[in-house]
Amino acid sequence: MAQLTILALLCVSLAALSLSPSPVTAARFACNATAPRASTCQALISYAPPNSTASMTLAGVRALFQLRSHRALLASNNLPLSTPPTAPAPTPLRIRLPCLCSGGAGATFQRPTYRVRAGDTLDAVARSVFAGLVTYRDIAAANNVSDPSKVAVGQELRIPLPCSCDPVDGVPVVHYTYVVPAGSSVAGIAQEYGATEAAILALNRMPDAKSLLAGQVLDVPLRGCSSAISNTAIDRNLIVPNSSYIFTANNCIVCGCSSTTWQLDCQATTGIGPSFCPVAKCGDAFLGNITTSTAPACETTMCSYAGYTNSTSFAIHANLTTTSVCNAAGVSPAAQPSHSSASGLASTARWRWSELIACLHVLLSLCLWVSAP
Incomplete structure (x- = not known):
């Protein structure tokens, strides 16, 4: 009977593990631009405040990412200029940050930074503060921290969020760093953000759509509007996506x-x-x-x-x-709301439920065997 109890506890542990969010793996967005004008850009980061900060206001988000103006935060999310800083932050919120290409990969620079508080660990900062957009390994590498378990209170850390400045199929885009919610599909994400499945798979080096994981950090290309801005203008690289x-x-x-x-x-x-x-x-x-x-x-x-x-x-x-406008080619861009509504079930979620059912089935069979005369 003791063996059965141990097996039951093991099964319950496996069930809990299978239903918990997948650990977020480090994301490196390809960024091969090297020309002076192309190696830096403005990228968008999707930020969903963790449960512990679900009541975070726009002012709180601005302070966390060291954004220079409240108005810029409103603009990135297509919010009215009358929206006060005390308003609750939509989930997720789009954060515009500078991106730098170096060594074939892109990461935010200058901002954000984070000052270590008592009780902080790099993993807690990555998961509980920056919502899985970055891993503790990324933070440790960016700040030359040899032992991630030892950080000093008051130490200022650079948070290297993944981003990119590369064009897609020869067309300039705004790269959107996006944490995949549970229950999403590549098709749903592509439809919501006006991208193609092929572009998302290629940018993220995914073998197929079935390999999408909840919590995965994706590079989603957002098409920008064409403009008449001159190549000699200071803001010649200005790209504005829809719904902003x-x-x-x-x-x-x-x-x-x-x-x-x-x-x-x-x-x-x-x-x-x-x-x-x-x-x-x-x-x-x-x-x-x-x-x-x-x-x-x-x-x-x-x-x-x-x-x-x-x-x-x-x-x-x-x-x-x-x-x-007589014979306008192409289609209108898909709306890009401030929160995700990607539909479909990820294959990983279906696999976890099937694993749980199989485990419970084995447990029930053992219970019947032990209770048999």
Whole structure:
């Protein structure tokens, strides 16, 4: 009977293990860009506050990632500018951070950092503070910590979150660092974020869609809107994905990504006077003005943002661009909500449940055998 008890405890332990989230493995996003303009970029990080910080506010998230402005956090998540810092943080929240390519891989630099508190371990910092976006091994390597179990209270750690700046199929994208929720599928993630299954599998070096794991850190490419920004402009590398907006030109211009034309839609930021922000015009037309031709009636001309310069004086540029909407090619970008709704069951989840059922079946059979006369 004692043997049966031990076996039962073993089975229960296996069941608990099979139902617990998979340990997050280290993610290295390929980042082979080496040109001065291409080796750095702005990437997006998906952050879901752990259960212990589920009530975290936008101000708390901003402080954790050392974001420079509340407005930038709102822009990355397509939230109204009237949203106060005390508002609860949506789950997950998109964090825009600088990314640096080095040695064939990309990682965030400058931010975030973390100051060690009493009782902290590197594993706790990785899992409980930064929600599995990074592993304790990554933190130890980035900070030359030889013994991950020994960190000093007050020590400042650099947190190297995985990211990338590489184009995908020759097209610039915004790379989105995404922690896979339980019950997700590659097809569901691709549909939600306007990517393709093939691109996600290739970027993450996955053999097939069945190898997706809950808790896995994925590189998801987000398509950005086309723009008329000049190659000589300071913000020439500006890429804005759908369901977000961004401030540029010293906050004088706000640009969003159109969900129907894939064209960058930029306007002068309200509330900033002309004494600081130069007026952007195309002749008599102000930035963002649109006119529709009469022949053919489907052509529109827009005064489009063309970037800003500051070589001799601060200047905001604009150009007239013409777009035909008669036979628009392609499809509208899929909406990218602030939280994941990827559907489908991961193969790993199905395997764990089948393992639990098999284990219980063996246990029941042994119970019947022992109780038999």
